[in-house]
Amino acid sequence: MKKNKLTLILFFSLIIISIFLGIIVYLCFSNTPSQVAAKFFNSLKNGNYETAYNCISTSDKKELSYSDFLEKYQLNKKTVQMMFTKSIYKAFNAKIERDVAKVSLETTSPDTKTIAQSMMAEFLPIAMAIAFSNNGDNSDKIEKLMEDRLLQVLQNDKIPFTTKNETIDAIKEDGRWYVYLNIHNKNKSDELLEKAKQYEKEKKLSSAKETYEEILKLQGNSIEAEYKIEQLEEEIGLFKEKQAYIKKLTLKDVKVFDYDEYGLGKKEKAFKGVLVNDGDKTLSEVEITVYMYDKENNIIAEEQFYPISESFIEKKKPFKPKFVKDFGWKLEKYAPTGWSGKIKVEVTDIKFQ
Numbered sequence: 005m006k007k008n009k010l011t012l013i014l015f016f017s018l019i020i021i022s023i024f025l026g027i028i029v030y031l032c033f034s035n036t037p038s039q040v041a042a043k044f045f046n047s048l049k050n051g052n053y054e055t056a057y058n059c060i061s062t063s064d065k066k067e068l069s070y071s072d073f074l075e076k077y078q079l080n081k082k083t084v085q086m087m088f089t090k091s092i093y094k095a096f097n098a099k100i101e102r103d104v105a106k107v108s109l110e111t112t113s114p115d116t117k118t119i120a121q122s123m124m125a126e127f128l129p130i131a132m133a134i135a136f137s138n139n140g141d142n143s144d145k146i147e148k149l150m151e152d153r154l155l156q157v158l159q160n161d162k163i164p165f166t167t168k169n170e171t172i173d174a175i176k177e178d179g180r181w182y183v184y185l186n187i188h189n190k191n192k193s194d195e196l197l198e199k200a201k202q203y204e205k206e207k208k209l210s211s212a213k214e215t216y217e218e219i220l221k222l223q224g225n226s227i228e229a230e231y232k233i234e235q236l237e238e239e240i241g242l243f244k245e246k247q248a249y250i251k252k253l254t255l256k257d258v259k260v261f262d263y264d265e266y267g268l269g270k271k272e273k274a275f276k277g278v279l280v281n282d283g284d285k286t287l288s289e290v291e292i293t294v295y296m297y298d299k300e301n302n303i304i305a306e307e308q309f310y311p312i313s314e315s316f317i318e319k320k321k322p323f324k325p326k327f328v329k330d331f332g333w334k335l336e337k338y339a340p341t342g343w344s345g346k347i348k349v350e351v352t353d354i355k356f357q
Contacts, residue, residue, distance in 0.1 A: 035180070035181070036098065036181060037095075037098040037100065037105035037106075037107045037174035037181045038095040038096055038097075038098045038107050039095070039181070040059055040174055040181045040182055040183055041095035041098075041107040041109055041172045041174060041183060042093060042094070042095040043055070043059055044056050044059040044060070044183045045093040045095075045109070045111075046093055047059065048077055048088070049088050049089060049091060049093065050089075053073070053074055053077065053078060054070070056073075056077065057070050057073050059182060059183050060073075060182055060183050060184075060185055061175050061177060061182040061183065061184045061185070062177055062182075063175075063184075063187075063188070064183075064184065064185045064186070064187045067187035067188050067191060068185075068187045082151070082155055086155060086158040086159070087113060087114050087116070087158060090113065090114055090158065090163075091111060091112065091113035091114070092111070092112040092113075093109060093110070093111055094109070094110040094111075094112075095107050095108070095109050095110075095172070096108055096110070098174070102176075103175060103176035103177075104173070104174070104175055104176070104184070105173070105174040105175075105176075105181070106171050106172070106173060106174075107171065107172045107173075107174055108169060108170075108171060109169070109170050109171070109172050110167060110168075110169050111167065111168055111169075111170070112165055112166070112167045113165065113166065113168075114158060114163055114164070114165060114166075115163075115164040115165055115166040117166075118164045118166075119154070119157055119158075119163060119164065123150075123153065123154065123157065126153075130149065171225070173185075173186065186223075189222040189223060190222075190223070192222055193219045193222050193223055193226070196215050196216075196218050196219050196222070197219060197228075199215050200212045200215035200216050200219070200232070203215060204236075209236055209239050209240045209243060210240060212232075212236055213232075213233055213236040213237065213240065216229045216232045216233045216236065217229075217233060220233070245356075246353065246354050246356075249283055249285060249354060249356075250351045250352075250354060252281070252282045252283030253279065253280065253281060253282065253283070253290070253351050253354070254279070254280040254282055255277055255278070255279060255280075255292070255349055255350075255351065256277060256278040256279075256280065257276075257277055257278050258275065258276070258277035258278075258347075258349045259275065259276065259277070260273060260274070260275045260335070260345055260346075260347055261273075261274060261275070261276065262274075263334060265334075272334050272335075272336040273334070273335045273336050273339060273345065274332060274333060274334045274335055274336075275294065275332060275333065275335055275347060275349070276330070276331065276332030277330075277331060277332070277349060278328060278329070278330055278331075279292075279311050279312075279323075279328070279329045279330075279331060279351075280326075280327075280328050280329075281323050281324065281325055281326060281327050281328075282325075282326070283325060284325050285325065285356055285357075286322045286323065286324045286325065286356070286357040287312060287322070287323040287354050287355060287356060287357060288312070288314050288322060288323075288355045288356070288357040289310060289312055289313055289314050289353075289354065289355035290310065290311055290312040290323060290329075290351060290353075290354050290355075291308055291309075291310055291351070291352050291353035291354070292308070292309050292310075292311060292331075292349055292350065292351050292352065293306055293307070293308050293309075293349070293350055293352040294306065294307050294308075294309065294335070294338075294347050294348075294349050295347060295348045295349075295350070296335075296338075296339055296340070296343045296346070296347055297343070297344055297346040297347070297348070298342045298343065298344050299342075299344045301346075303348075304340055304342055304343065305338065305339065305340045305343065307335075307338045308352070309331070309333050311329050311331035312329060314355065322357050335347075
């Protein structure tokens with residue numbers, strides 16, 4: 005009887021220990037910021053997503069449910085999985101200030117840039133042949149071929165690797181350290197990123213730059229935002245230079261007329277004019293915009309034309325200082341219903357040679 009009792013106690017003890025150990029597997033007990041950062045990334049690497057999720061802060065979990073976390077971090081593509089599993093993460097040199105810390109993370113991973121460059125010469129002719137075949141949209145086929153080839157390359161142990169350093173935030177909660185992803189700010193940053201890209205499409209460069217600067221303030225560091233700000237500063241400077249030079253281009257004798265292309269009495273509305281380079285720079289391209297008005301003097305349509313162009317052989321000659329260029333196009337196919345026949349023509353963009 006006593007033996008059976010001891011056996012029963014031992015049996016239940018083993019069950020309790022097993023349950024406890026099972027819980028430990030999924031918890032992220034870490035005593036230092038460096039440990040929790042290393043555990044977070046290595047758990048992601050090994051596909052232990054529940055453990056990784058339990059390594060993040062409470063405030064992050066409020067913004068990011070486990071299902072959303074899986075959608076964001078779970079690796080579905082084999083190529084991404086392969087790159088992740090081949091990566092090595094080392095966390096060290098945590099700078100701690102009370103309950104927050106910044107952890108230096110060293111990541112050694114496949115050098116995708118070098119790999120892509122080496123694959124390009126091999127794969128480009130194949131991709132071009134598929135793209136120009138008469139089998140409809142082949143974009144999915146090309147993507148699949150590229151992914152399969154990249155997977156083959158990644159399976160080679162002799163692929164090039166690169167090492168980069170970044171900083172990961174950690175926060176102390178109830179005496180334990182957790183990775184702080186700052187999901188709230190990142191969600192806000194994602195919204196701002198879409199806004200910035202829209203500004204870029206609309207050529208609102210200053211607004212785009214200001215929006216990227218907001219992203220940088222929220223994230224503290226963002227390679228994409230820093231790159232975009234630098235790029236936009238150059239574009240804004242170039243835009244100002246272009247606008248100043250456009251004032252040195254003169255449009256003369258612009259008028260709408262009836263054009264009979266074949267002399268058969270079938271007349272179409274067209275416009276013509278003269279462009280003069282009164283400045284001191286040579287241009288490789290000049291864009292003009294034609295604005296079309298209705299009878300109430302409202303602009304109801306616009307169209308871009310290129311009297312000087314990099315794309316067309318007959319218009320490819322450089323537009324040097326003091327040069328004069330005659331231009332003209334038919335307008336009939338561009339004119340909307342309600343066009344009064346009135347236009348305004350402006351130089352709207354240029355390219356310096």
